[in-house]
Amino acid sequence: MTEFPEEHEDQQDDEKSKSQVKREMHAYQELGRRLIGLKPAQLDKLELTDKLRAALEEAHRHTARGALKRHLSYVGKLVREQPDIESIQNLVDRLDSNSQAHAQYFHQLERWRDRLLTGKPGEQEAFLEAYPSADRQTVRQLVRQATREAAEEKPPAAARKLFKLIREAAENS
Known part of the structure; x- marks a missing residue:
């Protein structure tokens, strides 16, 4: 910086x-x-x-x-x-992907993804409160899909989509 x-x-x-x-x-x-x-x-x-x-x-x-x-x-x-x-x-x-601010921002988004993937409804509500522009139904679907993929040991496609949704919601807020 x-x-x-x-x-x-x-x-x-x-x-x-x-x-x-x-x-x-x-x-x-x-x-x-x-x-x-x-x-x-x-x-x-x-x-x-x-x-x-x-x-x-x-x-x-x-x-x-x-x-x-x-x-x-x-x-x-x-x-x-x-x-x-x-x-x-x-x-x-x-x-800027080389800056510390970018790393902190990226880690914050990853923490949101990890919190959502715990499956606790309170985490989803906290996320939707923080980012009201996010689509509630899409968040729930992606969390369910990601949980199912993890249980079946499949590649984390839904978790990636969830991360993308979180990033878009953060950028729009």
């Missing part, structure tokens, strides 16, 4: 050193680079300005190294102007 530098308390009158400004610029550009790598459906979940959305769409047209570098600088400038950079950073980290 890229940390966005905070202002040092010992600096007077909000003056930043040249290296501090440079570190911030690189952090914004790195976040911009990561935003460029996201799919349009993932970008739709973020509250971005229209200018930044247009710049992210345009980034794929720049193939020359120099042009892409200049465009990344522009995207970094636009990222800096975003009202809620922290929520953007959190979602990007959650979507």
